[in-house]
Amino acid sequence: MYIRLSLAGLGLLFLLSLIPKEQPVVASKKPNIVLIMVDDMGWSDIGCYGGEITTPNIDRLAKGGLRFKQIYNTGRCCPTRASLLTGLYPHQAGIGQMAEDPERPEDFHWGTPGYQGYLNRNCVTLAEVLKTNGYRTYMTGKWHVGMHGEEKLPRQRGFDRYYGIPAGATSYLRPQGGRSVWLDNQKLDPPTDPNYYTTDAFTDRGIEFLKAQETDDPFFWYLAYNAPHWPLHAKHQDIEKFKDTYQVGWDKIRQQRLDRQIKMGLIDPKWGFSERDSRVRPWEKLSQAEKDTVAYRMAVYAAQVYAVDYNVGKVLDYLESKKLMDNTMIIFLADNGACAENYHELGSAPFSRINDPNFSGAVSYGIGWANASNTPFFEYKVKPYEGGIATPMIVHSPRLPKNRQGKFTNQIGHLIDFMPTLVEASGATYPATFHGGQTITPMQGKSLMGVIEQDKPLDREYLFWEHQTYCAVRKGDYKMVKKIEEPAWQLFDLNNDRTERHNIAAQNPELVQEMGQKWQEWADTHQVFPKKLK
Template sequence: MFRLCIVALSLLLSSVTQKELAPTTQPKPTAQKPSAARRNAVPPNVVLIMVDDMGWSDIGCYGGEIPTPNIDRLAKGGLRFKQFYNTGRCCPTRASLLTGLYPHQAGIGQMAEDPERPEAFHWGTPGYQGFLNRQSVTLAEVLKSNGYHTYMTGKWHAGMHGEEKLPLQRGFDRYYGIPAGAASYLRPQGGRSVWRDNQKLAPPTDPGYYTTDAFTDEGIKFLQEQKSDAPFFWYLAYNAPHWPLHAKEEDIARFKDTYKIGWEKIRQQRLDRQIKMGLIDPDWGFSERDSRVRPWEKLSQSEKDTVAYRMAVYAAQVYAVDYNVGKVLDYLESNKLMDNTMIIFLADNGACAESYDELGSASFGRINDPDFSGAVSYGIGWANASNTPFFEYKVKPYEGGIATPMIVHSPGLPKNRRGKLTNEIGHLIDFMPTIVEASGATYPTTFHNGQKIQPMQGLSLMNTIEKDAPIEREWLFWEHQTYCAVRKGNFKMVRKMGDAAWQLFDLKNDRTERRDIAALRPDLVKEMNQKWQEWADTHQVFPKKLD
């Protein structure tokens, strides 16, 4: 009876009108109607590439030692953001990226549906139902309605129990990938199997199967099979380098000795490169040391060998992403599509320290076990290095959890700005208005058989990309699990929900979040707290759960 009451209440809440669902303090929607210039332009293809659980400094163009020549090629011809944000975790990021809304507005404030536990993250409230709601539209739905072919390959993680929640029912023409979250790279199976369109596939039998390759190759096949010259949108969502640690032996061999020097030296080398590139202010220094991680010299030789190998496997996973990005670029170039394709590259959250073991989680023997899809990982020490120089990890809204490398390679980017950095502040919610404007599409006010749709929350990045114009935004907000954050200009506050005290950081002078200045600015703390509460009360953050 209790469960029936919860379900009934959930259905009632999900059927409320747009007026009831919409925030009372919405920002002015951007690019609801395209400009005349955009309407008359040739709509670009859009390729949106997202990796999973990769740290801010792992790729070469953000300071990493892992060879990523193809992603670096994107950066050389594109624009790199020094300050771009996700939501800090896989599922809310996907909800926000796909819809242009804050994740709670789209229905995934916590986690998406789990394959083994369908009701685990359906909390009976609009912001926490575990799948995309019908008061939102996806990028695929918007672009398909405006004449685009729409394809997705990779990790969906935005609802899976019921065909209506799958990618083809949310605007994609074709899909190949894993509707669930983490899965085996070598033999995905069971509730974490690969699907093609709406069909679950048997576990692959090819001994050379690897999801990173398959997601790329299947997407290219979709493009090859396209029967018209209409523009396309391809959302390529790699599972890599999310655990489990699964990589090709030949790729691992490239890194077998790289990490034996230890995490302190790798971290210092990355910071030195970041400073040289202009990504990092040298005055910031490193974030506070994680007390759970010993200095490298304190580890035994056996511990050094095993944890260095774990990092080698992780690096091999990133390396495989890069040469697959190379396949995408080669296809576009060989088919003379590069000059009219917008390519975006980012990560869904910061480096992952789960399950919070210093030397990595799950037994060493689980590495490259094709039948294991759990948290065999590289440990806190390497996650800290992956996020150089930032504080904390995935889930928490410190910079190490929510800052992502972000590259835009756009037809409209002037030649004299290619390869440059921008310090403008962007967020996932900006992708919808940016792509709507770039494509000349129209964002709908109603969809799904007349359902009223919530307005876009972000701001178009097109003027920043094309004209180096500032992004006129004052506020950004976060809430996930037990943490909340708010940013106003260069100031950011972070708090664990239930604690009275906020931490306040001046990110212009302290982006590694070493100095809490809340006691020095009580007026600002009061203002930002009030603004966060207003946002939370109007964006489906509360109630969090019906008990």
């Protein structure tokens, strides 16, 4: 008997040795899901994408996860959130332009289906779908997909608990008025704690929600930081860490980031830098007073990113303390590229507005630093060039094989892929009807689980963008961009020129015609038109 058992054991060991090492690890139960999104952060700001800003916790996530080189957002805060939450192009969800403003909601109610300014009832959110499969659902942070009317708030769109700002930008130090913090469906008074800071509050309250969960049901936590979106608000001790870092200027910082990106294999050295923004002078042309003020603005911005990082550390530490890391899928990304608003070289709003707790407007770091934040890409938030729509993204998943941890993937994805990805990962079912029998628009994306597990390309030919005055389409390595009212497209070969320096449209008229026609067909069937009723 002893010999037979030993032979059987040897046979089992032999069979196990035949299993390919790249086989994915299959989670034994429904995974918890933590979806972390930052606001207006550039592609190269964090350490694991080439930045000098201290981000050891996000880097730790990357070391055990998979980094994506070619994941796309929609180029702006609220359309991105609409697409991320629903798995649809933003126009299909009702937010092709902007979400409702706290003071002037009518400005974004355009009277057409694609531009109503809040999520419609023909879409479902990730929370609504995951709840049907037994998930507890939590959200903390920036909502920005509708706020006038209780039916538009997170609790009414599938989240069991909510703490955050229904509006877009707010004060980090004292949210108030139409940009106040809400708990569930209740608007809160401005915080009186002198140490209050939204980045901390969104993290801490989310962890409180998890601690209060009395069942072992899987959970979905959407943690949507408002950082590092303007206004420039940061803790003084965090600013101190970076107060001398940026005196070297944006040209040197940009070169250092590019060098690190090339060394880590993130970008192809043949791409080089994107074209210099004509509104930005070389650093040595600035006066010393200009250098001092704008270097400080960048130090505050870096401190905002740094605060995100140590709060991500709180999330990881909590999950580890509860032994949940091995069954939790964590995704980290940005909602759009770096923000150059309000398009001044040295930053917008008076210097005195920095860290003013009663100011929630665009006190920002300027075009020069936004250009550095997006190293090496062209343009910024809003426009569908790579600097506007490329996002850093890390996926840390129980189903990521060990030999792929810490690696990059070059597979192409988009926010519309999040719904099918999380549906597959969770075992949930995407509904055909919801909201009392309303017909639900089918998912537009593809699951990224094959990319995560096996680096398998997605079976998709085209991706599309439209926002404000610009539109874009990508087919394989080719991407076209233009202003909507202008006839001529720009065409770029992103494999050889991802910094979009060389327009090859004139050499490829048939491809331009084909891709332009496909974009028009998409726009005509996805509520892009009509844009606005007169």
